[in-house]
Amino acid sequence: MSNPDKKALRAAKKAEKARIKEEKYYLASQWQLMARKLGKHQLARLSLVILGFLYIVALFGDFLAPYNLTEYDANSKDLPPTAIHFMYEGEYIGPYVFKSEWGTLKMSVAEMSKAKKEAEARGETFSTRQIITDETTPLKLHWFVHGSSYKILGLFESDLHLFGIEGGKIFLFGSDNLGRDLFSRIILGSQVSLTIPFAGTLISFVLGLLIGSVSGYFGGTVDNVIQRIIEVLNSLPSLPLWMALSAAIPAGIPPVQMYLLITVILSLIGWTGLARVVRGKFMSLKNEDYVLAARLAGVSDMKIIMKHMVPGFMSYLIVSLTLGIPSMIIGETSMSFLGLGIQAPATSWGVLLKEAQNVTNIVSHPWCLIPLFFVVLTVLAFNFLGDGMRDAADPYK
């Protein structure tokens, strides 16, 4: 084969490839296009990674958290985050911590009065009960240690934890006023805080889709009645409604049931917005020719709704669902914060934030605000993701 022939062949192949690529672009389904556009949205991609990470942590929470919800230590109340060291006496020995807990200072009377004076000079009050850090013996951090037992994914019994130390305790994010590890509680609390919005959204999704489509498809009196109901529900401030509804939850029911009830409460109020979106879309799609054609062909109402109309605006629904999750997270947090949501022994980020209820507590233990960081992070991530998805779902962008 001569050289120009080869060249032409190569060029032809290249053109062919480009054409296939172009064709793929034009033939890609709506979802593929959305995914592609979403991938280009930097913030949305980052949010997706962060959320993925948070959910994986929640899934394997029992394994990743060094302690469980009930472990406490009277000598470890309100400890600041434990410092992790690597070098000991000029030598690298791997990550380790020093044991640190509340204890009574052993000192003579003279020493004590001197310390007292010094403290008063600095404007502080002196107490012999102090956090004592034992800097003589490094406690090495061990990987895959045995601790309290739990069930992996609720199936297999195990007592393995990712890390831990022997002969002391490690508090990566400090401890609370009962001497419980905040790090473990944030991880275990995320199992509630991250799943309630999801479950709640799912319920509102079903409710909103069902009621909204009935309202939009049939119109007339049915629509009128449903719209009035939605208006009434929207006219009530939702937080007092949550308060009223959660006051109806009987005290002392098992955590799982309580969890479900709170989810239901959140979604009972959350569905109206979605129902409106669905209704609006139905109203505009109802008069489209392809719906009319399906109806003339004798397709049943239900089938028209499910097969012809819903797929037409599914992407919008998913977007408004994603954007609805943050308000559910904040709702759950607010309820738990007020003591109306999840109750001990179960925990959530809102419950943890109860410790941050007064200013003096924050001033003396600033680490009690750490759960706030996770709430904000999650809400932001969902907002950015929803924003990115909205852009991606818009065919004109």
Next chain:
Amino acid sequence: MGSYIWKRVLTFIPILLIMSLVIFFIIQLPPGDYLTSYVAGLKAEGQIVDESEMDSLKERYGLDQPWFVQYFKWMWGILTRFDFGYSFDYEKPVWPVIAEVLPMTIVVSIATMLFNYLFGIPIGIYSAVHQYSVGDYCFTLVGFLGMAVPNFLFAILLMYGTYIWTGTAFIGLYSNEILLGLQQGTLQWYDLLLRGDFWGRMAIPIIVIGTSGTCGTLRSMRAQMLDELGRNYVLCARAKGVSERRIIYKYCLRAALNPTVSGLSGVLSHIFNGSTISAIVMNLQLVGPRLYSALKAQDMYLAGTILLVMGFLIVLGTLLSDIMLAWLDPRIRFSGRRAE
């Protein structure tokens, strides 16, 4: 226009009635009633309770009747005598209990709403007109953060901040001086509106309650404005030689205000939510904390009336926003007229 307003007003009457029914149904949902929880409290303290006295009290307040009978009696009282029932907890009629805090709640709500719109709308416009500028990025970041921080936690952060800066913790809506004046009757709530020190103190609650709503307004205003700026009529106006300023303010703004105005009742509801929980955290003398304690104590008429008043105000907000929408957008005005 007049008949359009009249029609909207009429549709709100059934809404208010249904709303009152829903409210009453929800607040009677928790098992037991005020007396049973009161008795349980007394017993827990070791006091002896006379059962027959309780029964007679129950009968007197009608607590032994089914809930809908109680509802109709309550509604009847409201409609015929403007009597909202009796607060068990305060041991006096409901209305005076609410009237103590209602004016200030409305003042705070209106001030917050003004804050919301005065900041949200101009910043939203700025962000849209200068899309992808440094300012836009900053406001976008602030907007998202403001929406992400639950406002009770924002309250705590602000209280923490003022504590660090000024050394005193911010508690309550009134300074001691004002509080004294209010208690002695030398000051009325409306006197406060002219006092600078009162508004200085109000700033924190307004910021706390209003920030998330403001950020929401900002975001939706920006999105809407961008939408309008991309429309063909903008191009057409530009081709006529109309200046950018005029295009933005005459054409785009008016159209872009639509969702913001129709979201007015949502903003109001948001403010009530925010003020309820923030007022509890910050110890503000507003309706919210009273509602909270009334719900906890199952002081049902008080709770029901507060919810009804909030609902009424929100419905009023919806009415106002509908009227404003009709004024803004001729299409709505006309479809309203045609519907008759």
Next chain:
Amino acid sequence: MSEKTEPIIRVNDLHVSIKMDEGTLTPVRGVSFEIKPGETLGLVGESGCGKSLTSKAILGINDKKCHSGGEILFQGDDGKVIDLLKLDPQGKPIRAIRGKQISMIFQEPMVAFSPMYTIGNQINECTRLHITKDKKESKAITLEMMKKVGIANAEKRYDQFPHEFSGGMLQRALIAMALVCKPRLLIADEPTTALDVTIQAQILELMQQLQKELGMAILFITHDLGTVAKMCDRVAVMYLGRIVETGTAREIYKNPQHPYTRGLMGSVHKIGSRKLDRLFSIEGTVPLALNLRPGCGFYDRCDVRVEGVCDKAEPETCCIEGTHCAACVHCRKGGAEK
């Protein structure tokens, strides 16, 4: 030269490029033409070939993302020639030209008006900006123009909103808005595409009649060759951001040179013939003006392409007779190849 033959606008080597994430898109690549007073130039081409961008570039109302290069020399009513591209697109000088000396009729009348204000208000805005600040006088001028474009009952229509107008009426209102200041150059961007055929004819007649009355030049943009034949003195055929053939309407209809022009003609004249099938069955559509290969832009779709020539370099423009020019390697022989 007398004033009559001096062109009112001369576009030289106009480029419009758009910066995108994937690279720079250049939808308009070196367009040149001129229009004399009273003349109508038809700009013809498929959607996406850069017609609208060219017209918007003249007014400087393209999107901020678009960057225009080249020259657009416009002779104002004071006789001075200015390069419109050199003016600040938001500044006063160009705004004084827009609507007053150059105005534009848009494609879809339904979305060219803001739904928030009355038609009268929006037309009158033009009058008040450019002619007189006096309310009564400007309203009188506006009403006169509304009557002239055939809006019956103009006094009542003045206070109506766009949603109360029919499509044809809106287009008339749009024409009134464009003509109310008696511009020297009118750009009509597919003014009849969104209308019924009967109304199309009315609108076109109206435009011709008003052109005679006002003596203005028209840049008529369309993809409909039938309309071109009716309206235009000269025609420029655009493909992929370039003008591939120019000439008088007669020249182009009688003796199309560029294969693309022939394709367009074929799709109009011989409906149902194999030629029509072939035109639409040519693989792909207009390629994206992104990362273009060297050579003729029509290469892939051309049925008379010469391998090794057409895909190497852009064919040069050559003129057959007088004003009739085409950018194709086949046009040298002074007649059609096939």
